[in-house]
Amino acid sequence: MTMRWLLAAPLLLAAVPADAASFGLDSYADFRLIAPGSERSWLHGGLGKLRYGKGDSAFQFAEAVADGHVLLTPEILAVAVVRVEPHQRNFLDMTEAYLRYRPVSTTRWRWAAKAGAFFAPFSLENTETGWASYWTLTPSAINSWFGDELRTIGSEGRLEWRGDDGTATLTGAIFGWNDPAGVMMADRGWSFDDRPTGLFDHLREPDATLRLFGDTPPDDTPIFAEFDGRAGWYAGVSWDDARRWHAEIDFYDNGANAAAHEDDYFAWRTWFWNGGLSAHFGDFAVIAQGLAGRTAIMPLPAFSAVTNFNSAFLLLGWEKGDWRLAVRGDVFGTTATTTFGPSPLDEEGKAVDFAVSWLPKDWVRVTGEALSVDSARAERVLDGITPQQTETLFQLSAKFYFSR
Numbered sequence: 001m002t003m004r005w006l007l008a009a010p011l012l013l014a015a016v017p018a019d020a021a022s023f024g025l026d027s028y029a030d031f032r033l034i035a036p037g038s039e040r041s042w043l044h045g046g047l048g049k050l051r052y053g054k055g056d057s058a059f060q061f062a063e064a065v066a067d068g069h070v071l072l073t074p075e076i077l078a079v080a081v082v083r084v085e086p087h088q089r090n091f092l093d094m095t096e097a098y099l100r101y102r103p104v105s106t107t108r109w110r111w112a113a114k115a116g117a118f119f120a121p122f123s124l125e126n127t128e129t130g131w132a133s134y135w136t137l138t139p140s141a142i143n144s145w146f147g148d149e150l151r152t153i154g155s156e157g158r159l160e161w162r163g164d165d166g167t168a169t170l171t172g173a174i175f176g177w178n179d180p181a182g183v184m185m186a187d188r189g190w191s192f193d194d195r196p197t198g199l200f201d202h203l204r205e206p207d208a209t210l211r212l213f214g215d216t217p218p219d220d221t222p223i224f225a226e227f228d229g230r231a232g233w234y235a236g237v238s239w240d241d242a243r244r245w246h247a248e249i250d251f252y253d254n255g256a257n258a259a260a261h262e263d264d265y266f267a268w269r270t271w272f273w274n275g276g277l278s279a280h281f282g283d284f285a286v287i288a289q290g291l292a293g294r295t296a297i298m299p300l301p302a303f304s305a306v307t308n309f310n311s312a313f314l315l316l317g318w319e320k321g322d323w324r325l326a327v328r329g330d331v332f333g334t335t336a337t338t339t340f341g342p343s344p345l346d347e348e349g350k351a352v353d354f355a356v357s358w359l360p361k362d363w364v365r366v367t368g369e370a371l372s373v374d375s376a377r378a379e380r381v382l383d384g385i386t387p388q389q390t391e392t393l394f395q396l397s398a399k400f401y402f403s404r
Contacts, residue, residue, distance in 0.1 A: 022071040026129045028401045030062035037373075037391035040383075042188055043087050045207040045218050047380050049349070049373045050393045051138070051193035061086060062397065063195065065095075065130035075103050079118075081130060085195055093198030095119075095131060108162050115155040117199055117224075120234060121171060122146055122250055124276045124287050125315070129401075131196055135285075135326035136355040137369045137397055138192050140313040142274075142291050142330075147196030148203065149184055149223055150252075153177040154231070166241040171250075173234050179227045179256040182268030182295030186307040189347040189377060190332040197223050208382040212344070227267045228260035236274075245279035258298040270295040272309075285317040305338045307345065324357040332375075344382075349375025365399040 034056065040046025041053035052060065063085040070078040081096040098116025105111075119126070123143045125133045131147060133139045139147070154175030161168045184191075187209040197203060207217035236250030252274065256267035272293020279286050290312035298304040311332035318325045330351040336343035351373040358366045372392045380387050 023404075024069045024071075025066060025404050026069075026401070027064070027066040027403070028129060028399050029064040030397055030399045032060045032062050032398075033396045034058055034060055035392075035394040037393045039385070039389055039391050042191055042206065043193075043204060045204050047188070047206055047208055047377060047383055048389075048391055049189075049191050049351075049375055050371065050391050051191075051195060052393055052395075053391065063130070065132075067129050076101055079116075083130065083198060085198070087195070088198045088201045090198070090200060093200055095196055095198055097199075110160045110162065111158060113155065113157045117151055117153045118156070119196075120146070120150055120152050120173065120250075120252065121156075121236070122150075122252075122274050122276075124246070124278050124289055132194065135287075135315060135317045135324060135357075136328065136353055137367050137395055138194050138353060138371050138393075140289065140315070140328060140330050141190040141192060141311045141332045141351065142289055142313060144191055144193050145185065145311075148191065148193070149178075149181045149197070151178060151197075151199065151224055152234075153199075153224060164242070166239055166243075169238045169240070171234075171236045171238070174231050175233070176231055177224045177226045178232055178254050179260065179267035180221060180223050180225055180265060181254050181256075182270035182297075182307070183221055183266070184223075185270075185295055185309050185334065186268065186297070186305065186336065186345060189334050189345070189375075190309075190311060190349070192330075192351060192353075192371060192373060199224055206379070208379050209345070211382060212379070222265060225262070225265065227262045227265070228257040230255045230257060232256070245277070247277050248275065250274040252293075258296050258304070259301075261299065266297050266299055268295045268297050283318055283320050285315075285319070287313075287315040287317070289313055303339045305336065305343065307334050307336045307343075309334045322359050324355075324359070326353075326355045328353040344378040347375055347377040347379075349373060363401045365397075365401070367395075367397045367399070369393075369395045369397070371395075 036052040036056040037050040039048035041048045067081045077100045096118045098118045100114035102112035152175045156173035159170045202220035210217045232254035234252040238248035253271040256269045258269040260267040274291045276289040292310040296306045313330040315328040333348040336345040353371045355369040374390045376388045
């Protein structure tokens with residue numbers, strides 16, 4: 001089954017007569033005023049860490065997202081999320097499309113399964129329509145990368161045990177079409193952005209990386225592709241306590257053959273451990289998340305490249321009435337080596353994010369954000385700038401919602 005047929009299944013089922021199903025739609029359009037960062041954004045082939053950088057205009061149409069869901073029966077739900085965004089390859093793209101089966105449970109045990117294309121359940125920030133962040137405009141480095149390079153195109157199962165003090169959940173998945181995951185971590189490093197990659201989109205490679213390896217920019221790379229016919233998998237366990245705290249640990253492995261390729265595109269063997277903790281104390285919320293992993297490629301028997309990566313963040317949020325305030329600190333880094341020794345693709349950095357949101361009505365959210373990223377990456381010398389750069393992005397977003 002090709003990926004396009006797999007993604008088409010929820011849409012075909014959604015075409016059932018209206019009287020045979022329950023329909024719902026959650027959507028929004030996001031418009032922004034920005035003061036962009038000083039370095040060219042990675043979206044335009046630069047090594048900047050931000051979505052908006054040097055050369056971007058002060059007014060931006062960020063995106064429009066529609067999340068359609070059809071309850072076909074009390075147990076079967078079909079979901080499709082489509083998006084219009086200025087930098088994606090096609091005018092209209094999808095970020096998710098799947099079917100979920102969750103039978104009614106009258107015991108402490110409950111299970112569910114879904115199949116299609118969807119986000120892995122690793123994020124503690126991105127819980128809103130369109131996989132947007134609840135607290136900020138820009139998610140952490142960890143969750144930005146999840147949106148950029150990871151998507152489950154396959155099936156996932158969940159098993160829950162609901163006790164008096166909380167709920168324990170075991171999650172596992174098998175997937176394909178994610179062999180290139182890790183290429184951006186190796187070639188570009190960490191970034192901060194709130195535009196998860198569309199299922200039929202490609203990502204821009206840094207011009208500096210292309211020149212480093214003797215290629216001519218510009219160029220891009222597919223992310224959701226299958227080169228070796230091998231399945232990837234992930235598994236996780238979590239606990240949701242009745243006193244409003246959550247803990248989880250997950251392991252991901254895309255199972256790629258690091259020597260596989262198609263034309264000029266290669267599979268990257270990528271694995272990582274992810275852990276998170278969140279808690280609520282009255283009007284306050286705390287979220288902490290950490291990740292460590294490795295991605296590797298072996299395009300020739302005599303050559304290999306390995307990138308170890310890690311990141312962590314701590315977020316403190318406050319919410320009361322129509323207002324939300326949040327502050328988040330991130331640290332991140334990569335260490336790259338090749339058969340011939342160290343690589344200029346190493347980086348290390350830190351970031352701080354302040355966000356204030358006002359929600360006076362159900363149909364509008366106004367958010368102001370200041371995000372500053374300080375990072376060192378030797379590769380910047382190839383772009384004619386110093387390795388150490390500090391970038392600051394100011395954004396004022398107005399999101400307009402529509403639901404039915």
